[in-house]
Amino acid sequence: MENLTIDKPVDCPPAGRIITVERVATANLPTERGNFRIAGYRSLISDEEFVVLIKGEMRAEVPTLVRIHSQCLTGDVFGSIKCDCGPQLHKAMEMIEAEGRGAIVYQQQEGRGIGILNKIRAYALQDEGADTVEANEKLGFAIDARTYEQCAEILFDLGLCQVKVISNNPDKLRALEQAGLTIAERIPIEVETDAPAAHYLKVKKEKMGHLLNS
Numbered sequence: 001m002e003n004l005t006i007d008k009p010v011d012c013p014p015a016g017r018i019i020t021v022e023r024v025a026t027a028n029l030p031t032e033r034g035n036f037r038i039a040g041y042r043s044l045i046s047d048e049e050f051v052v053l054i055k056g057e058m059r060a061e062v063p064t065l066v067r068i069h070s071q072c073l074t075g076d077v078f079g080s081i082k083c084d085c086g087p088q089l090h091k092a093m094e095m096i097e098a099e100g101r102g103a104i105v106y107q108q109q110e111g112r113g114i115g116i117l118n119k120i121r122a123y124a125l126q127d128e129g130a131d132t133v134e135a136n137e138k139l140g141f142a143i144d145a146r147t148y149e150q151c152a153e154i155l156f157d158l159g160l161c162q163v164k165v166i167s168n169n170p171d172k173l174r175a176l177e178q179a180g181l182t183i184a185e186r187i188p189i190e191v192e193t194d195a196p197a198a199h200y201l202k203v204k205k206e207k208m209g210h211l212l213n214s
Contacts, residue, residue, distance in 0.1 A: 013156035014180040020044045021153050029053065033090060034097030041154050048108055050154060053093065056101030058159040063184035065102035067092040067166040068151045068176070070109045073116055082123075083200050087191035092166050095187070103158060105151045112136065113145030131203045143208065148172055152179035168210045186211075 013019065021041045029038040034055065041050040058064065069092065075085030089104070096102030111119030114136065122135035133143050152175075155163065164185040165173055177183055190212060193201065204210040 033093040051106040053104040060161040063162040081194040148175040
């Protein structure tokens, strides 16, 4: 299994960028979708922790596949078919395995930043007919409260400056660019879903501007 090799030039991150995360540990992680390295990071300004899956050499001059994946306990762990989160995570792993190089930053911003308990409250409102946007608003939350600055800092720490982002979310792309990353390419990620996810994806496309074909 490969070691984590990092080539980090002096101009990555951009001059003046303060890194507010620190790497705590790195280890091997063999999975059903390939052999990866797993790294743990913690924020220096909050209690948030991050997990990163890494494949191959991280080189600043090589546009590298990355995905920022927000934690979805219901989809990633329990296999919920109300959303496409679990299949997206697994497909991203497969894409990076096939490429031989890449990273997935797994951030703890469950329910678009509202946390698991409030997400379950939002689910209850969805059972009564609200969509995902309406449920968050009824609970007094923003439609999407996630931030991505520290995810970008983790990519800088890994030595990445140019990235090919696996995402359908234009807000995420803008946030990563604003943080100083060069986005060489957007890689769409659409997966097969069951009927319960159809309305969820429709809302993503029509109300949140996600770049979906279906």
